Amino acid sequence: MLFFRVVKETIQKRSVRLFFALFLLLIVLAGIIFWVNQKEVRQPEFGITYSTIYAQELGLDPLTVYQALLTELSVKLVRLPVYWSEVEKEQGVYDWDQVDQLMTLSNAHGVEVTMVLGEKVPRWPECFIPDWALELSEQEREQVLKEFLTIAVQRYQSFSSLERWQIENEPFFPFGVCPERRNELVFEEIALVSDLDDHPVQLTVSGELESWWQSALHADVLGFSLYRVTWNKTVGFSVYPLSPTFYRIRATVMKWLTQKVIISELQAEPWIFISLDEQTTEFWSELFTPDDFEKNVQFAEQTGVSEVYFWGAEWWYYLRMQGFDSLWNYAENLFDSQTVFVKH
Structure with missing residues (x-):
């Protein structure tokens, strides 16, 4: 009996301690939430992710679209993926012509470019590895990847428009058609780029589905994706039940670990769940409207980040060419409303 009484008292004491620990934790969390929500919300600087691959898939000329975005919308922040599969279609033979032209245009228009390098970069199927590299062993593929990174960094590090490098895209998030790779490879890529050049390095994460x-x-910079509406075969369209405070708290905590936290992808186009030609352009235009665009902008502003990059600029131009210019016009007004900022 004495034994059971001692065990019972021990459990009760531990339960009391656990209760007070949880109570204290709740107070701390409540304090953090209150403090975060009291901070002044300033309008972020808006930019775009620009994919030449996606522009081509939409039947557009990538350089024409990019020039329109810079001249007509006055876009000043661009996240620019470099597609290894397009630049080095044959081992050791590099075609930098298109990237050169994009960077030259960026220089001419005072654009700040985040250049994305690696195997996994923005747009489906996520990984853009040359066919010849896929036939190599993992170790050999890693070596030629590093050679590609070295040549890219050395080629573009002196461009005045280059603001930072991004290494891979959401490298630890298992999404896309990609071969298996070591997590440590990302750190090796960062070390390589940092040894070659002193521009900041950016990594990106899923805003909702992974640790940051x-x-x-x-x-040096952490970017996260923010999608309000997603689609999958099981449930169709769904809205993430998360508030701006969720992202704001995570971003605030991450600022203890890195210099800056930004939104690297903010949904600004519909989730295309079937082939475009299976529905009318009018149908697609109604899946994501200027009202949806504005709601996403307001949501992002409340997260408190300093930079927001829209996902879908190529789509705005495509719709405009089809006679549906409402998204383009909304973006034009949004970029026009921004205060002109000095390159830092």
Whole structure:
């Protein structure tokens, strides 16, 4: 009996301690939420992710679209993926012509470019690896990847428009058609680029579906994706039940680990769940409207980040060419409303 009484008292004491620990934790969390929500919300600087691959898929000329975005919308922040599969279609033979032209245009228009390098860069199927490299062993593929990174960094590090490098895209998030790779490879890529050049390095994460701390620890800038509406075969369209405070708290905590936290992808186009030609352009235009655009902008502003990059600029131009210019016009007004900022 004495034994059971001692066990019972021990459990009760531990339960009391656990209760007070949880109570204290709730107070701390409530304090953090209150403090975060009291901070002044300033309008972020808006930019775009620009994909030449996606522009081509939409039947557009990538350089024409890019020039329109810079001249007509006055876009000043661009996240620009470089597609290894397009630049080095044959091993050791590099075609930098298109990237050169995009960077030259960026220089001429005072654009700040985040250049994305690696195997996994923005747009589906996520990984853009040359066919010849896929036939190599993992170790050999890693070596030729590093050679590609070295040549790219050395070629573009002196461009005045280059603001930072991004290494891979959401490298620790298992999404896309990609071969297996070592997590440590990302850190080796960062070390390589940092040894070659002193521009900041950015890593990106899923805003909702992965931890941020590992990427934050190894990056100067942490970017996260923010999608309000998603689609999958099981449930169709769904809206993430998250508030701006969720992202704001995570971003605030991550600033203890990295220099800056930004939104690297903000949804600004519909989720294309079937082939475009299976529905009318009018149908697609109604899946994501200027009202949806504005709601996403307002949501992003409340997260408190300093930079927001829209996902879908190529789509705005495509719709405009089809006679549906409402998204383009909304973006034009949004960029026009921004205060002109000095390159930092």
